Amino acid sequence: MHTPSATSAISTAAAAASGARSAVPCAFPHFVSAGDILTDLVRTDGSHWRSHPGGAGWNVARAVAALGVPTAFAGSIGIDCFSDELWRASEAAALDLRFLQRVERAPLLAIVHETHPPAYFFIGEASADLAFDPESLPQGWMGAARWAHFGGVSLARAPLSATLATLAADLRAHGVRISFDPNYRNLMAHGYRPMLETMAALADLIKVSDEDLRCLFGTDEDTALETLRAMNREATVLVTRGAGPATLITPTETIAAMPPRVEVVDTVGAGDASIGGLLFSLMQRPERAWRDHLAFALASGGAACRHAGAHSPTLDEVVALLQ
Structure with a gap:
């Protein structure tokens, strides 16, 4: 866990970043998430439905932004009410x-x-998300980006999947570090393995849950994790297991830690908050030990669970769970 002085240091750094953003707008974001953005239509009672903005990639972008890093979500939406x-x-x-x-x-x-x-199930055979065009993004933005995140159903939906894989490769060639969270959904049940291998090979950081591992590989967790790691031995891998112990595997060490105990209101978006917290920690305090980065990631996920819906915790909420 972080010591009080360490949490104070990361709070100061984040506050400075947030203050700089509000005082003088950043020319381009330091973090970009490019993935799925959609609307969840959830049946609440019989014939009653409620709509929620969502999408794993979009949730990760909100999580990093809420912590104080200049952030963008790169994607495409329609011109309708949703x-x-x-x-x-x-x-x-x-x-x-x-x-x-x-x-x-x-x-x-x-x-x-x-x-x-x-x-x-999903509705969107020719929907707006598939029309995303990286060529239409602001010129020169890659020079400011430090990390970019990919994952979710966007990588299982052609032609968007190929567009995003190409963008990830271009970003990596420009020196931008790549984060990848497959975030398994039923669209990945068939034909997803080549994309999984492509993105894993490009990634500096891979986040999976125990459920992701079982569903992606159809084997026990240990075998699935070894198969994933064989795709890129240089990548750091974060494995979350809900309220169980999480594991962070780097090329040189393996660390396990329990998430903080919280009163759980909703687990929706907790994984997105966790990877967002880890990315924030890596961007703001890259010199810190991996155990500290893991603690911050788990506290971010725990803070998200205290609220209904895909909550993006603030820095104060996360630090409160670390002290």
Whole structure:
């Protein structure tokens, strides 16, 4: 766990970054997440439904932005009522809206017709997310980016999947570090293995849950983890297991830690908050020990669980769980 002096240091650094952002707008974001952005339509009771802005890649962007790093979500949405809400929520999260494109296509919807256990399907055969065009992003933005994140259903939906894999390779060639969270969904049940191997090979950091490992590889967790690590021995891998111990595997060491005990309101988005917290820690305090980075990631996920929906915890919320 962080010592009080360490948490104070990271708080000071983040406050400086946040203050600089509010005083003088950053020319380009330091962190960019490019992945799925969609609307969840969740059945609440019989014929009643509730819509929520969502998408794993978008949640990660909000998580990093909430902690104080200049951030963008790079993707495409429509011009309909659902997309308007995604735009407003992105603006409220202080994401750089120059990276969020709007096109005249239908929105991508995730229809969650059962929640315990989750049962869902997607509507969006030719939806707006598939039209994302990296060539239309602001010129010169790659020079400011330090990390970029990819994952979610976007990498299982052609032609967007190929677009994002190419973008990840271009970013890596420009010296930007790559984070990858497959975030398993049923769209990945068939034909996903080549994309998994491509993105794992490009990644500096891979985040998976125990459920991801079982579903992606169809084997026990240990065998699945070894198969994943064989795709890129130089990548650092974070494995989360809900309330169980998490494991961080670097090329030189393996660290295990328990997440903080919290009163859980909702686990939706906890994994996205965890990887967001880890990325924030790596960007703000790269010199710190891996055990400290892991502690910050788990505290971020724990703080998210204290709220309903995909909550993006603030720095104060995370630090409170570390002290």
